[in-house]
Amino acid sequence: MTAAAPMTALTIRLEDELFAVEASKVREILDLVPVTEVPHASPFVSGLINVRGRVVPLADLRVMFGMAQPEPDEDTRIVVMEFDLDGEPMIAGILADKVHDVTDIESASIEEAPKVGMRWRPEFVRGIGKRNGGFIIIPDLGRIFETQGGRSAPAAASEERSAS
Template sequence: MAGDESQYVTLCLGAEVFAVPVSLVREILDYRESFRIPEGPDYLIGLIDVRGRGVPVIDLRRKLGLKPVEIGLATRIMVVDVPLGDRVLPLGLVADRVLEVANFSTEDRDPAPDVGVPWRSEYIEAVVRRNGSFVVIFDMARLLTASEAALLAAAA
């Protein structure tokens, strides 16, 4: 018998596939220019207006230490609700493309792998093997450090 399944929205950064729980996704927008915030971290692109509210947007590639690429026709901003203790931070995540809504069984999920060297893996909730590759499921509450979350909340 298959384990419980949960739904995730999958997104790509180059050839790498990541996933965010559907329950945290507000909407997916075409990429648009944002209002730059002076002296913000390099991964903070700026603010966009989403239904009358300023939402900080981050470049996931830079946040994860990946090489930046040019914005393309498939580039999207996924607006998510990041749980931060007693509140929720709306946050835009820039992805090269958004793929689909996928179901992942709990029995197919593995914890973040031990690669034998220190690396920042606390934002990884699980890894799922799929179609001969891997999908990394974000732990959205841990994607940002407390100080980063405070900075982005203040920017909004």
């Protein structure tokens, strides 16, 4: 029996936690760029950025994980990723307090997120990996963006109706 291939991941820091996103879904890593704020938008995706002439939503995972949102500093980066949302490819930028490195996380070391005892909603965590004696949170980006899209679309539609 062959062991499953390791997950090649880009590790990023949000607050004091290490997160891992699939490296194959990362398109590029940017220094901070100007952000166009979107009025009445969800705090999760409150702005848009220009990535090589394309309008891209900028998401802040710290909002979904109930973390503090400090002002950006010299380590803050935007990780531009492409992933599937409802079967369609989507490009989004994700704020990171710091980008670390690309590493392999052995599939045998990835466990399901516990249902209790976590500070994050377990449905937003695809798994928890172990590396160098510490834990790495693997967020479920598809589910996070689906949830936010599903929540914010009806609210935006009702606000448009009441404004007209």
